[in-house]
Amino acid sequence: MTENAIEIRNVSKRYAGHVAVRDLSLLVPRGAVYGLLGPNGAGKTTTIRMLLDIIEPDTGTISVLGGSTRDRRVLDRVGYLPEERGLYRKMQVRRILKFLAELKGVRGSDADRRIVEWMERLALRTPEKDWGLSKVDELSRGMQQKVQFIGALLHDPDLVILDEPFSGLDPVNAQAMKDTVVDLKKRNKTVIFSTHLMDNAERLCDSVCIIARGEKVLDGKVSDVKASHGERSVALALDGDMTPAVRAVLADRSLVTRIDDSNRYYELELTPGADSHALLRRLVEAGAPIRRFERVQPSLHQIFLDRVGAGARAPGEDTWTPGVEAGMVGHG
């Protein structure tokens, strides 16, 4: 038994014309909630597919749960929610779930019991309505996603791989998903998920890896990653609208090199050498209705933009850097 649930060493994968993953090495500790972050086309899905032996790496080695991905018994202990979701449209929900469980070697009676448990837990089976008897076609998109999520967990896997688990979920379902992830962690399961949503990653993950253009940008524990990016960030919240005078203070490059404007909330990066007290004083002088002014560690979001967006956002600028897509800015 190794310490790590996943060990990826020097893995590369080329497709005709481009490199999807370049010399990637990753260690995911057992029992961790691990976030794989990166813009679209960064190689997240390719990496995940290699973990599941859906595609083979050109070079490098991958070990999952201490074994080879070639070993079907290893894969039986892995649960997978793909990014591209899909179920047999005309099939009854319960039958699909049973089929998915059987593919993982779960016995019929066990499968039936677990299906009921999970369906009740995720509100797909209530006293009024049992969606398990409906065809997939009749379910809403969110419900289908929950069904597929259940399908990934029915065999009680030790390692759960979720590709973009939060995309397309409403707040209630997203919360249910988060609760489940936390619960898996409590039961000492390893969860690895990819996401665009930095807030989710920051709240949920023990460790993260940011990859872009097929290469690892950084990885490590979330606390370490944030600490290593210093405390040059200031969280600022105002009561009411920003006045031109306040805006002028924030546009002063001798104080602030970067501003992430979320309308009511601002994350500022201090210019090296600048004093936060000086900034606070200037803001008060400008008459800013300050509700919160706090020196904070940079958010993952900010770090992500720093490292992947190549420092591309100047203060007051409202457009995102190419290659970093809008999905990442969600503060949900």
Place this chain on the structure above:
Amino acid sequence: MARLWAVIKREYLERVRTKWFIFATVFAPLLMTALLILPIWLIGKSGGTSDLSRIWILDASGVGLGARVRSELSGGLMAADTSHAQVVVVSPAKLAQAESTSTHAVMRKETNGYLVLGPRILDDTIARYAGRNASALIDVQRVGEAVRREVLAMRLEQVGVDAEKVISLTRAKRLDLQTEQIGDRGREGSGMVKYFFSFAIAFLLYTSILVYGQTVLRSVLEEKQTRVAEVVISSISTDTLLAGKVLGVGAVGLTQQILWVIMTLVLTKAREPVMRAMHLPSTPIEIPSISPFVLALLMLFFFLGFILYSALFAAVGAMVNTDQEAQQAQQPFMLLLVATVILIQPVLLNPTTKLAIGASIFPFSAPILMPVRLSLMSVPWWQLAASLASMLVMIVVAIWLASRIYRVGLLMYGKRPTLREVARWVRRA
């Protein structure tokens, strides 16, 4: 194995449960039976057999044949009330006039029709019937039968056989005549029936292989389009998925065919009682007897042919992204099937030509043409063996190719691959 079984089970149960399968399986034979019975039943209906009592018999025989025919008509299986059947005895000279009078009577609906028994009927056996129900098969059959029987009886009486003997003789004679007829028709018909039977087998095999081969294609395409494929192959190998799919769908096809065979047998057995219950004459249909061995061979050929084609269709399904693309990409294999269909006719007409032998051994036409030959003749064992061997070899090749294309193609979205790209998949997989 448990995983393979799970895939087979899903493919099988999800298809057998559909309304379409139940409809096709149960109603196709019923529809066929209805087509066999309905026309005769409708003819019987429109004919109105009871109206036989309302015909005129113009008797110019001069020997009282008319009266005998009338009583004969009343004694049949479906004893019609003959109290109204009129016998009009006319002299040969006035026959023409009587006929035209009767024609007008029919037109005025005074009578339904009239039977003409000519003066020389005992020698040349020509009787005529004209009437509104002249196209009613049953009526005409019964009238004809009655006339024939009575003419025969009178001839016998003329040569001095006594009346009682005549009755027993004509009964016997009648039986004799009938068996002879059936024998005759049977021999002639049997050839035709066998021909149609073989054609039906070929057609059934062709449609089954086509329908179920394409079912495999659609099944692969569905998993690709709905992206279920990715979940499934994160649990089992693509080979297991492919095998389970082909076997599961193939089992559906076999189930349907076995049910059809059983239902056909039952319906053939039940046909005569049904027809009799509906007061219809049952012209016997002879189904060529097929030994269980040949039947098993037919099933085997279907299954092998299905596996061969469905492996190829599965590869097509993995190559494409949309139904339209699938339509195009499956053309080469459709062409093989269509070419086989074109060969059915020549093979049926002469199953012993070199073309027939060659085509029944060639792996892509063997699954349809060998069964055709099997149903027509006893095929030499070496040809049978060669046919099976060539199919098995081609199946191995097709599955090898298909599983490689399948493995790579299943997760390839976007543009349809070129042939060169597909070749690269096969090498790389």
